[in-house]
Amino acid sequence: MVKRFMSWLSDPLGRIGLLIAFLAVFSGAAFGLYTTQTAPPQPIQFPHNLHVGLGVQCLYCHPGAYRQASAGLPTETKCWGCHQQLSKYADGTVALPAELQKLKAYVDANKPIQWVPVAQVPDFVHFNHRPHIAAGLNCENCHGDMSKVTVAENPQVMNMGWCLECHRARTVDNPEKRNKLLDCGTCHY
């Protein structure tokens, strides 16, 4: 078996074949790694920087962060609530841009926008936004400065070490809270 493989290697065609196989595996792995590091495609190219720059609060579109586990993603009616009032589009002086036409299509069809969540944790992790906001954290502490990104992307590798780093640092002087925040059952159940 080994002998056959060696004789096959001495043949130039065999070497080329081996090179192609190696390149295929390597590029496949590289592409797989690349896809884990890129933001997923969204149905609408929503510019976060523009909205944050205009002074819209994070909690206006993601109100769940303030009171429940999931921050929530806005519905088409919430977007349209503001956008239908923009007079330069309403009186026809400026044509509706392509992305807003997509939004209008969703509103006209009365269909929800299928936003793709970007900051996600696995199924066996139960994250709750409310206590984090209540503890005085701001959105940008975990989600990065949204005034600098257009379509949402995740600046942070959200793994357990990263969670516990903060949980440890913030509970140095409170053993009871430390027990709670380092407990497996707080997130995994």
Added chain:
Amino acid sequence: MTTELKIPEFSANFAESGQQGKWGMAIDMDICTGCQACVAACAMENNVPFVGEADSGYGRSMHWIRTERFWEGEFPEIKMTPYQPMLCQQCGHAPCEPVCPAFATVHSQSEALNLQVYNRCVGTRYCANNCPYQVRSFNWRDFERPEPLPNQLNPDVTVRRRGVMEKCTFCIQRIHRAEDQAKSEGREIADGEFTTACAQACPADAIVFGRIDDPESAVSKLARGSRGFHMLEELGTLPSVTYLKAG
């Protein structure tokens, strides 16, 4: 940085080094009719899969709570013992914990419960073999949930995959939800504010759930009564579940 791992060790005097529970349950065997409503409710709440006939035949059935019954005497002169719902006793000194090589079954310091960390479990099944109550169940397969059954999965509970041990959690997702709600309103959890799925479903109210460390809670009052006993008490596992004898 110092490590904070508390590695449990076997010891002959279990009861002395054990931790008293925070949450507890009292089950009245005199009231229980063995209707299995708790079993069904638990399976729905906690995404317990349907194993099917073939695998059940191999003893691989999965329940976090089951209704036990025993016979006394020979057929047809059978005397039935009272029905006894059997679930994880959330031992203060649990035999399952020290045997796990992966630290997947650990004791919660804050909630005083026996946890099963699914993402850590490698499926050695030591814990189930060491459980005197036989209440742990193992995912021998990725059991099928044909459409539209996936729609009834509880999003607050992990859907376990093949090769993972699981058991009753005292509905820890409900505990967390109630704690979160109470904290957001700046108060303590009131007794009876929430309960586990089995206790909620019990038509006869035979199951009472609450804070066992609060002497004024309903469950503490029941557990203190003369009818109360712990299952296999002589093992010194300090169960958090108190059974009330049929009187």
